[in-house]
Amino acid sequence: MKRKSLPQWIGLLMLTAVICASGCKGGNIFGLRGAADDNAGDLILDGEELLRDAKFAEAVTKFNEAKVANPNSSDARYFHAKATLLAAGFSVTQLLRDVTSETQTVGANLPLYSPDASLSQAADEARKTLLYRAAIDIVDDLDPISKGQTSGSFDSTDVALDLAIATYIKGILLLRDTNNDLEIKVPPDFFFDISRIGSGDFGFGNLSGALFPSGATVAEKQANVDNFNRLIHDLAVGDSENPSIVDRVITNLLQAGLISDESSINVTELKDAVEELGNSATFYFINNGVAGNDGIGDNDNDGRTDEEHLNGIDDDNDGLIDEDTIFP
Ligand SMILES: [Ca+2]
Ligand SMILES: [Ca+2]
Ligand SMILES: [Ca+2]
Ligand SMILES: [Ca+2]
Incomplete structure (x- = not known):
């Protein structure tokens, strides 16, 4: 008997060690x-x-x-998303106000995307980086719930509005992280203005200054042009495996529309703004000479192709600056 009991005790100790290594904290020690x-x-x-x-x-x-x-x-995913937003220190009420305020005001800069004049550049960029990373995590958390890949207390309709807003915030801050390193900082990122220029249009400003900083080589300019086209493609075009940011926000907003009566944001207004931003953005694709690139053709549907020079001047006098250009 003695000769057998020793190995059994060792076995039990080892079993306990294995269970604890895989997570004793839950209080479910024999949860096989x-x-x-x-x-x-x-x-x-x-x-x-x-x-x-x-x-x-x-x-x-x-x-x-x-x-x-x-x-x-x-x-787990829903509450992780909620805690992530709160841990980043953002007021949900203020954030919702920022998402929809002035998206329809002609002349106004695009909220959340544009620099906050009350902060230094460094403080504003740090705040945007924090929000950007939180939005990325929140989208990662909620996307599988929206796609019906999870089980638990929350389903796609429960998270639709949250996901729409997080995707929107992620999408417009992606336009600020032009070198795709998860940090918003100019330089090395470049910054162009986005503002409401008409009831249905957004305009991009200072593209030439952003893409062609003084002293930049032709190769550096070309790299910025390629990056710019990629950003606009991801925002407004997408592909079969990765729908555009605009399409994702619209899908989630439509899903949320069914339950949006008590939401504190104007879903229709946000939907219009997102559609108009995506539509306007495609006007600015730059023909970079690569076969099949997004800038080929008449991007702004005015009957002319590659009619502008990337020079900060409205060469064709249509109210848009540097739309439908070619470089080099
Ligand atoms: Ca960056
Ligand atoms: Ca054109
Ligand atoms: Ca023009
Ligand atoms: Ca021009």
């Missing part, structure tokens, strides 16, 4: 079957308590553990 779900449930409860205590960063960590325990839990 369905362990992921139960463990995620405990972690979510812990996270919700941290949210109530306004310990947002700790809540993000806890909900992230819940996501790892069960990536298909809509609860």
Whole structure:
């Protein structure tokens, strides 16, 4: 008997060690079957308590553990998204106001995208970077819920409006991260103005200054032009596997429209602005000489092809500056 009991105890110790290594915190020590779900449930409860205590960063960590325990839990994803926004320090009310304010005011700069005049450039860029990264995480959290790939308390209609707003914020701040390194900072990123120039149009300003900074070589200018075309393509065109940002926002807004009566934003106004931004953006594709590039043809539908020079001047006097250009 003695000779047999020793190996059994060692076996039990080893089993306990294995279970603990794979997550003893959930209080579900023998959870061999369905362990992921139960463990995620405990972690979510812990996270919700941290949210109530306004310990947002700790809540993000806890909900992230819940996501790892069960990536298909809509609860873990939803609350991770919520904690991420709160941990980034943004007022939801102010953010919603910023998303829709002045998108229809002729002459106004595009909100959230444009520099905040009350902040230094460094402070404004740091704030935008924080919001940009939070929006990316929130979209990653909510997208699988929207696509019906999760189970739990939240479904596609529950997250549609949140996802639409997060996708919109991510989309317009992507236009600020022109070198795609997850940081908004000029330079190395370049910045062009986006403002409302008419009831149905947005205009891009200072494209030549942004893409052709003084001292830039032809190769550097060409790289900026290529990057610019890529940004506009991702915003307004997309492809079969990756719908454009505009299409994604519209899809989610339409999904949200069914339940938007009590929302504090004007869904129709945001939808119009997003459609008009995407439409206007395609006017500015630059023909870079590469076969099949987006700038080939009459981008602004005025009957002329590549009619502008990228020079900061409205060469054809149609009210748009440097639309439908060619470079080099
Ligand atoms: Ca960047
Ligand atoms: Ca044209
Ligand atoms: Ca023009
Ligand atoms: Ca021009």
